[in-house]
Amino acid sequence: MPAAEEIDGDVYVSPVYLAGSSYTGDPALRPLLEAGFTMVNDDLANAYLASSDQKVQVGWLPEGEDGCLWRITGHERPFTPPRWLATFDHYTPVEVVAAFTTALAEDDARGNHASVHGRPGGSKADPFLALMEAGWRVTHGPYVSSSQPPDRLALVSYSHGRMNHFDEINDQRSRWTIGGGASGYSSEWLDTFTTNTPTHLITATMSRLADPTPVARYKVSLPERNRGAARITPVKPPVPSPLDIQRAAVARSRSNVARTVIPSPALVYQTATAATASTRRR
Structure with a gap:
């Protein structure tokens, strides 16, 4: 495998927390739009989405006033102050945000209020459990509980x-x-969740954070400080299937077959006449 500094162009990066931003919000917006969230844009290209009951609101704010790219809130009732707030900054890998928004979309599809109040029986320990199962170390202290992966990054x-x-x-x-x-x-990059953020939404985010599945990036967009620590592999061209190979062989054989030209009667007559005249001259 070539060294990371020798790889250029499209690459796969793992773990996701070292991949940096992909500079697009589409993967995180798509689940919400497919679930029926409505979206409006302002004249600065910021996007504002809301669930059908208006109790979950999502802002994608590339032209916002601070470093917060995503601002997501849950409300007891429409137009009331938020019950909870989740934020994701500009450099957060979009796959991490998409894990959160996909869980939101699934709640909306079920028609329940889990995205506002959480699921019955939820536990604050669940997000850490998802990290522990992925091999992250969890430390519980009197004031702060924390978790880090083996590389501590x-x-x-x-x-x-x-x-x-x-x-x-x-x-x-x-x-x-x-x-x-x-x-x-x-x-x-930095993300935050307030106290009342439903646990299952946080757990979905943690699960993707700890998932070793590589994500696609362009090499030059990777955070420079992360390149030496991340696992980077080039994106290989797709391998042709046996059917693709067969079709290519047939196409080549057709292009190499000489075409048979059938002379017209007029051409045959002209050729014969010319030959007869030549014989008479001799």
């Missing part, structure tokens, strides 16, 4: 104790914080 933290709801909804504090990059404590 991502960090998930959960803050214990009471938090002011107003501070959380205004993005001043958060119960959950997720980051990834060349150093787990100096992250390339």
